[in-house]
Amino acid sequence: MLPRTRSSPRTGSSPGARSSAVVIGGGIGGLAAAIALRADGWRVEILERADAAPPAGTALGLWPTALAALDALGIGGAVRDLGRPATGGAFLRPDGRRIAALDVAGPARRTGDVVHLLSHPALLGLLRGAAGPGAVRFGAPVDADRLPGLEAAYDLVIAADGLNSRARTALFGPAYRPVYVGATGWRGTVAGDTGTCTETWGEGRRFGVTPQEGGRTNWFATGPAPEGARSPDGEIAALRARFGHWHPAVRDVLDRLEEGEVLRHDLYRLAPPLPRYFAGRTVLIGDAAHAMTPDLGRGACEALLDAVALAAALRTAPDVPTALRAYDAGRRPATQRLARLSRAMNRMSRVRRGTGARDALLRAALALGGPPS
Structure with a gap:
């Protein structure tokens, strides 16, 4: 149900007059935006298409910048307490030989914090x-x-x-749509703990293993497949069939799977990239704005950063249109750059010939520091 009344249009109103927002989507970005705006005195409703919150899901890597966003929302400490800090890891070949070490200490050197899972x-x-209670x-x-x-x-519509x-x-029309990248993904969790994060890269296929809270192991895999195939x-x-001949750590996870x-989800990216992240008084955040392949593990992080950046822009700008332009100028270049990096990583991981040269390129990329923290 829409509000029965609203105050005069806010197109050029002062910050004190901005008061109401609706969030479309009750996921990570939508919730974060609602929390941030409510802290600034906004009245916010969250509309979620699903009938209930998802009961299951796998681990997210929360980078230091995302943890700082969660600090701004008041739950950064709880996330660190509940999550698992990344303490080590490596990229491996299917026989278990190392391609390169995963520099989990790098973010700590740069920011003072580590990735949490x-x-x-x-x-x-x-x-x-x-x-x-009852926010969604x-x-x-x-x-x-x-x-x-x-x-x-409403004074503001947030599409998450x-x-x-x-x-x-x-x-923006149907030209800006999810595009299948030619690979599908599997993911899940199994009982038992793993102390390190590993990604094993083979000929066009990949298998990852990370710790997760509660003493469980999170895993994911990708490989080429027709869109929609099962x-x-x-x-x-x-x-x-795809990974059962790989090294023992992969086989150990496969042995513990339950159907x-x-x-399983096919992998998509948003193409072409949007020319801006707002129109009128509606603004896009998270995957709605910049859906990227999961290769850098940054989707949830960027949704959190979007939400906090949007709230900051609304807090300081003289009116909503000015705030949305500031949000767009700050977030669009950064997120679209990450989307390009993620797409490049996806292409590297799906190389089927010349994997030795690919592995050398991966080592070089990691030596340069990897994605921003």
């Missing part, structure tokens, strides 16, 4: 707790034809509706 449901739980209205989809009504009823954002399509004999059989706990 926390499952998606756990992070959502902390964000929902900070947002307050579940089972409340927002189709494209509702956007004009939302802009008329993910990869397949209907708001993005409504604002394995007729089950996903565990498909994984074992109902394996998640």
